[in-house]
């Protein structure tokens with residue numbers, strides 16, 4: 001005769017003993033992958049419960065997917081620490097948790113002074129059955145019309161405010177970092193007229209450095225709402 005399933009009770013929090021970390025709903029955690037040669041899984045804890053005696057603690061995990069685990073695979077604009085919040089949930093033993101981590105919003109990730117091992121970011125939700133992303137459109141930048149990859153250095157044009165990859169404007173990253181002013185090809189004739197003085201003199205103290213974004217180093221992502229072009233994810 002089948003035994004009635006023992007009722008489980010919710011837990012407010014739980015201390016994972018082997019890592020000595022207390023977890024609660026809403027926390028993001030690293031979990032042991034079945035195949036240990038794979039990177040750790042990242043999940044958001046939705047719920048924690050235990051059996052009637054407080055043992056056998058389980059968590060309801062909502063998985064974050066890495067770009068390579070998505071149907072479309074990793075794309076050039078995906079950052080190395082990018083994750084997609086999926087619609088895929090599983091119940092897991094709380095003891096498979098190997099650490100806590102932080103999944104930042106895209107904006108706050110790009111403002112981090114330094115990105116640690118346990119820092120990730122998420123800008124898309126992901127439907128694991130259809131491979132669809134939400135939002136399904138993001139702003140694109142540069143001549144190459146790519147969404148922003150926060151791992152990449154970009155420079156901002158003082159004319160149109162669009163951002164450019166050094167390689168797309170035939171520059172090295174080092175050259176881009178040294179720029180005092182930058183006008184893209186389509187703005188450059190106009191820009192040179194406006195800034196005739198600062199171009200003909202070399203007084204670094206007078207010149208405002210060109211904006212450079214490299215969030216890994218310094219942050220400074222600008223949402224540039226005026227950039228209306230979009231990329232279909």
Ligand SMILES: [Zn+2]
Pocket residue numbers: 141142143144145146164165168
């Ligand atoms: Zn580009």
Ligand SMILES: [Zn+2]
Pocket residue numbers: 157158159160161162183184185186187188
């Ligand atoms: Zn421009």
